[in-house]
Amino acid sequence: MRMDLVLELLDVPGQLIKVLEPISALGANLVTVIHKRDYKNEHGKVPVQLTIEGELENLKNVVKRFEELGFTIIEMDGVVRKETITTILHGHIVDSDVRDTMDKINNLEGVVITAFDVKLNGEEESTALINIEADIGLKQSVFDKIAEIAQEKELLVINEV
Structure with a gap:
């Protein structure tokens, strides 16, 4: 075979x-x-x-x-078997505990953050570009979790289309 x-x-x-x-x-x-x-x-x-x-x-x-x-x-x-998902978070990302945000995403089974790039603007709001690798079929679950985190932490989320 x-x-x-x-x-x-x-x-x-x-x-x-x-x-x-x-x-x-x-x-x-x-x-x-x-x-x-x-x-x-x-x-x-x-x-x-x-x-x-x-x-x-x-x-x-x-x-x-x-x-x-x-x-x-x-x-x-x-x-x-795997797909890459990209999303952007905007707001007080550092102040709202970056590690907690990453852990909540990484805790999804079959999902791992491969890059988390934060652009700082002094004491102003910041922007994070997040690249995620997920098993096929989990894209909507990832988007749902990110939306939940964004709502909890008062962040704006922009997902890929």
């Missing part, structure tokens, strides 16, 4: 080797690897396309090991 995967890796030495090691160790074979270092996403990660083959159970173990190692699998056999 064959499986096509697209992973996102940090563009640092050793990442490709780390992702390739579990394949043979868990009884699968590498058929194809395409590593596009010249294309980085907004988080500084590069896509790596892999085709692996082996028994179904071995392939499942490889995928499980990738997840344990913290590699993001964004596509499996042509099915997108």
Whole structure:
């Protein structure tokens, strides 16, 4: 059986080797690897396309090991597994406890903040651009949670369309 995967890796030495090691160790074979270092996403990660083959159970173990190692699998056999969500908060972001805001979003299962950039305007209101990675199908839940946080903290929220 064959499986096509697209992973996102940090563009640092050793990442490709780390992702390739579990394949043979868990009884699968590498058929194809395409590593596009010249294309980085907004988080500084590069896509790596892999085709692996082996028994179904071995392939499942490889995928499980990738997840344990913290590699993001964004596509499996042509099915997108993760999506990026971008939102903006405006108001007294720092005064309303940035850490609490981040924790409330990160506490959603299948959701993680990948970037939280705050632009300060002295003592005035500030703006935060938040990039979130979520499992497919969770976008509305993320928007609902952000709206709840914004209402509680009296922040303006601008979601992507």
